[in-house]
Amino acid sequence: MSANTLLAAEKVEKRFSGVVAVDGIDLAIAENEFFALLGPSGCGKTTLLRMIAGFETPTAGHLTLDGKDITTVPPNRRPVNLMFQSYALFPHMSVEANVAYGLEAEGRPRDEIRRRVGEVLELTVLGELAKRRPHELSGGQRQRVALARALVKKPRLLLLDEPLSALDRRLREQMQLELKRMRHEVGITFVVVTHDQEEALVMADRIAVLDRGRIAQLGSPRDLYDRPENRFTARFLGQMNFLEGRLGPDGLTVDGLGLVRGVRPAGATDATSIGCAAFRPERVEIGDVATAGNSLSGTVEAIAYHGNSQSLIVRLDGAGGTRIAVSRSSTAADVRPVASGEAVRLTVPPEHVRLLAGGPDTSAAASAEADAH
Amino acid sequence: MSAARPSMTRRVLKVHLVVVYAFLYVPIAVLVLLSFNRAGLPTVWTGFSLDWYVKLASAGPILSAAKNSIIVAVGATLISTILGTMLAFGLERGRPSGLLEASLVAPMIIPDIVMAIALLTFYTMLQATLGLFTIIIAHAVFNIAFVAAVVRARLKNFDFSLIEASADLGAGPIRTFVRVVLPQILPGVVAAGLLAFTLSFDEFIIAYFTAGPGSASTTLPMQIYAMIRFGVTPEINALATVVLAVSVFALIVAQRLEPRAVR
Amino acid sequence: MTSPRLSRTILMAPGLGWLALFLLVPCLLVFFNAFYERGIYGGVDYDAFTTENFARLIDPLYVEVFLGSARIALITTVLAVLIGYPAAYAITLASPGAQTRLLILAMLPFWTNYLIRTYAWMVLLNRTGLINAGLIDAGVITEPLPLLYNEFAVILGLVYSYVPFVILAAYASLARLDRSLIEASADLGASGARTFLKVVLPLTLPGVAAGSVFVFVLSIGNFITPDLLGGGHVQMLGNLIYDQFLTARDWPFGAALSMLLIAVMMVLLFTQAVVVHRASARSGGRA
Numbered sequence: 001m002s003a004n005t006l007l008a009a010e011k012v013e014k015r016f017s018g019v020v021a022v023d024g025i026d027l028a029i030a031e032n033e034f035f036a037l038l039g040p041s042g043c044g045k046t047t048l049l050r051m052i053a054g055f056e057t058p059t060a061g062h063l064t065l066d067g068k069d070i071t072t073v074p075p076n077r078r079p080v081n082l083m084f085q086s087y088a089l090f091p092h093m094s095v096e097a098n099v100a101y102g103l104e105a106e107g108r109p110r111d112e113i114r115r116r117v118g119e120v121l122e123l124t125v126l127g128e129l130a131k132r133r134p135h136e137l138s139g140g141q142r143q144r145v146a147l148a149r150a151l152v153k154k155p156r157l158l159l160l161d162e163p164l165s166a167l168d169r170r171l172r173e174q175m176q177l178e179l180k181r182m183r184h185e186v187g188i189t190f191v192v193v194t195h196d197q198e199e200a201l202v203m204a205d206r207i208a209v210l211d212r213g214r215i216a217q218l219g220s221p222r223d224l225y226d227r228p229e230n231r232f233t234a235r236f237l238g239q240m241n242f243l244e245g246r247l248g249p250d251g252l253t254v255d256g257l258g259l260v261r262g263v264r265p266a267g268a269t270d271a272t273s274i275g276c277a278a279f280r281p282e283r284v285e286i287g288d289v290a291t292a293g294n295s296l297s298g299t300v301e302a303i304a305y306h307g308n309s310q311s312l313i314v315r316l317d318g319a320g321g322t323r324i325a326v327s328r329s330s331t332a333a334d335v336r337p338v339a340s341g342e343a344v345r346l347t348v349p350p351e352h353v354r355l356l357a358g359g360p361d362t363s364a365a366a367s368a369e370a371d372a373h
Numbered sequence: 374m375s376a377a378r379p380s381m382t383r384r385v386l387k388v389h390l391v392v393v394y395a396f397l398y399v400p401i402a403v404l405v406l407l408s409f410n411r412a413g414l415p416t417v418w419t420g421f422s423l424d425w426y427v428k429l430a431s432a433g434p435i436l437s438a439a440k441n442s443i444i445v446a447v448g449a450t451l452i453s454t455i456l457g458t459m460l461a462f463g464l465e466r467g468r469p470s471g472l473l474e475a476s477l478v479a480p481m482i483i484p485d486i487v488m489a490i491a492l493l494t495f496y497t498m499l500q501a502t503l504g505l506f507t508i509i510i511a512h513a514v515f516n517i518a519f520v521a522a523v524v525r526a527r528l529k530n531f532d533f534s535l536i537e538a539s540a541d542l543g544a545g546p547i548r549t550f551v552r553v554v555l556p557q558i559l560p561g562v563v564a565a566g567l568l569a570f571t572l573s574f575d576e577f578i579i580a581y582f583t584a585g586p587g588s589a590s591t592t593l594p595m596q597i598y599a600m601i602r603f604g605v606t607p608e609i610n611a612l613a614t615v616v617l618a619v620s621v622f623a624l625i626v627a628q629r630l631e632p633r634a635v636r
Numbered sequence: 637m638t639s640p641r642l643s644r645t646i647l648m649a650p651g652l653g654w655l656a657l658f659l660l661v662p663c664l665l666v667f668f669n670a671f672y673e674r675g676i677y678g679g680v681d682y683d684a685f686t687t688e689n690f691a692r693l694i695d696p697l698y699v700e701v702f703l704g705s706a707r708i709a710l711i712t713t714v715l716a717v718l719i720g721y722p723a724a725y726a727i728t729l730a731s732p733g734a735q736t737r738l739l740i741l742a743m744l745p746f747w748t749n750y751l752i753r754t755y756a757w758m759v760l761l762n763r764t765g766l767i768n769a770g771l772i773d774a775g776v777i778t779e780p781l782p783l784l785y786n787e788f789a790v791i792l793g794l795v796y797s798y799v800p801f802v803i804l805a806a807y808a809s810l811a812r813l814d815r816s817l818i819e820a821s822a823d824l825g826a827s828g829a830r831t832f833l834k835v836v837l838p839l840t841l842p843g844v845a846a847g848s849v850f851v852f853v854l855s856i857g858n859f860i861t862p863d864l865l866g867g868g869h870v871q872m873l874g875n876l877i878y879d880q881f882l883t884a885r886d887w888p889f890g891a892a893l894s895m896l897l898i899a900v901m902m903v904l905l906f907t908q909a910v911v912v913h914r915a916s917a918r919s920g921g922r923a
Contacts, residue, residue, distance in 0.1 A: 082538075101552070105543040153543065386725060403766055404759055456650045459651060460650075463651075494666055498665060518655065601864060617752060628740060
């Protein structure tokens with residue numbers, strides 16, 4: 001545990017009448033960090049969040065904040081605040097009264113309350129709406145009130161439960177950056193729970209990917225995206241192509257394709273096993289480009305135009321006819337036109353291929369979840 | 374649907390509805406009207422008068438029965454509103470079992486006469502002194518179930534995360550209840566309380582069995598029963614009108630507060 | 637807050653405890669009392685176990701009262717449904733705002749004092765009451781009709797008291813009915829009457845049936861209406877129970893009669909539930 005660790009979880013476990021929701025999680029969140037707990041529904045991220053907030057007590061393990069054990073401290077005595085997914089704004093109180101509520105509960109003097117409420121309303125651009133009731137606000141405004149109400153308490157840690165899920169797409173993208181800005185301004189540690197990988201990638205400094213109550217992988221957005229260590233992470237974040245085969249010392253042997261070379265995650269030990277080669281659509285190049293690349297061939301089945309990019313579905317000649325996605329810029333000058341039905345050669349540089357152990361069915365639930373997004 | 378038929382059917386149904394409402398309200402209207410008739414006779418209108426109400430106000434037994442009824446209704450309402458609201462909260466915070474649900478319906482569907490004799494038997498076994506107190510306990514039984522049902526309906530729209538939000542912001546249970554929960558549910562609770570009051574105020578059978586001998590704990594419905602067994606009098610008309618007015622007033626207020634409660 | 641189960645228990649314990657102590661225990665006591673002999677000075681003799689009280693239920697004297705009151709309760713139920721169901725149907729045809737007002741108007745009498753509603757009919761039906769006086773004035777009759785203190789008056793009073801209940805039950809069923817089913821039936825060429833008989837009635841009958849069971853039980857166990865409007869000439873099961881406790885002071889037999897009333901209610905509710913369950917299983921729909 002490093003010196004600036006704010007919140008630490010040690011072997012935290014939660015069972016609900018026998019069913020394991022959180023399965024022995026170890027975690028250290030640093031001060032001033034924007035941390036994301038990412039995973040599909042049912043992965044335990046919300047339960048973990050509720051234990052940090054104090055609404056659930058771990059069945060086993062400990063939670064410490066600033067080195068003090070808070071495992072059984074009730075929610076109203078923790079310097080931790082939660083921004084609820086539903087926002088949970090008090091419907092009978094004005095924006096101002098909602099924000100002041102937490103300070104009144106602390107018994108702060110009237111002047112201080114007025115000053116701090118004013119400050120936070122300014123920060124969240126709510127000044128003009130201070131007298132309104134929650135039902136008179138738009139979704140985005142409500143979200144900001146919920147944030148203001150939690151921020152005004154100056155918590156050591158702010159928890160955000162699916163903070164943007166109730167907003168429409170455009171507003172969501174805008175708020176992702178807004179949240180980042182506000183976090184920077186107030187200097188409070190944020191822990192966000194989300195099922196939206198894009199949200200986590202955009203906002204967080206570090207992400208913990210959760211799968212069935214355990215941490216599948218923890219790292220920076222770039223780590224997780226470029227260097228996934230297991231199928232679950234590979235599949236859950238962004239779009240990924242998979243080739244199934246047998247792992248050997250030199251690479252992955254795929255039926256009808258031969259050897260696919262790539263990079264094994266650090267610390268991978270199992271010499272030979274069932275495994276896969278995972279690579280991003282944007283890492284595939286059309287034509288024989290790199291001399292040391294993995295060479296593939298196939299037939300273009302479909303082409304989709306996305307404005308700034310173009311994606312192809314290519315059915316491979318080997319690998320049992322596996323379909324892979326290829327994405328390329330549609331604006332670059334050297335883009336060679338490709339037609340549907342055309343036979344193409346593809347190259348995948350080995351440094352962009354991850355060789356991962358395990359069979360394809362281990363994370364069926366995760367793939368279903370990832371497909372939904 | 375064909376064009377001619379439904380309109381014919383609809384017309385018949387409309388007439389039927391008017392007749393049904395007439396059936397429901399004419400007897401009550403006649404009763405109220407006669408209470409203002411100077412002669413008190415049903416046949417001839419001899420002029421508007423409040424004589425029968427004045428007579429009522431000076432009738433000792435009626436006044437003491439009215440006082441008893443108010444004591445009973447207030448007592449039963451207080452107990453049942455508090456316990457019923459707590460019960461509703463407990464129920465809505467979890468998933469009540471079928472047995473639990475059934476035990477809450479039971480007090481409302483069990484025939485009054487059975488509840489009356491059961492309580493009489495129970496009190497007798499305990500050698501309890503029958504009186505207003507035993508009536509209050511009895512009335513609280515069906516009112517607890519009733520208040521719980523009304524408040525539960527209200528709580529269906531209550532966002533329980535508000536309670537967590539309040540705790541998260543540093544409020545203790547009391548502040549949370551007073552500042553967050555109570556303002557949200559108060560209309561429903563008051564409506565339930567008013568309805569509980571009318572139920573208790575008008576209840577006759579159970580009170581009759583659990584009041585004990587003597588006139589000390591005679592409630593208004595018991596007094597009315599004793600009077601109407603001897604036939605129709607103008608005083609009863611006036612008394613009945615007052616009792617109806619109390620119920621209707623409470624019902625209208627309750628309806629305003631909680632539109633679903635009266636049904 | 638940290639232990640939801642504990643806080644739930646604390647919230648529910650007083651209310652449930654009250655119901656257990658003052659409803660469940662007394663009812664169990666009545667059940668047990670039905671198996672003992674009456675004491676010499678009233679009360680219950682707990683030294684003398686007997687099933688005699690239940691045997692007495694099939695005494696022709698009591699069977700006759702039971703069947704008589706069942707007949708009255710049945711007539712009441714049928715009439716209340718015949719009056720209440722079409723009224724509820726008529727309410728559903730009004731605009732949504734009007735529906736609420738009409739429903740409240742129908743329920744208002746149900747919430748007022750039962751004795752007073754019954755008394756209102758005494759005012760109308762007695763020998764010098766409004767109806768007799770009016771008919772004599774109009775020259776239709778010369779002698780007052782015996783409208784009060786007979787079976788007719790009892791049934792009228794019961795129907796009057798329970799029609800709102802049927803309206804509410806029928807309205808609840810009708811309001812739940814998916815309007816598109818009616819439109820679909822009409823679209824398929826069915827007449828209004830056919831749509832009603834084949835679609836509306838089968839789908840709303842279960843709710844009405846449940847309401848009917850309560851009307852029947854409330855009627856058969858009634859003692860106020862037979863007493864006030866029947867003038868002692870009409871005996872219901874409720875009057876029998878009343879007599880055992882307050883007049884004859886044979887509590888064990890009264891207890892057995894009460895158990896009979898509860899049994900009637902349970903059997904009817906159970907039958908209704910089974911029939912509804914079968915019907916919905918057959919049609920594959922929700923009742």
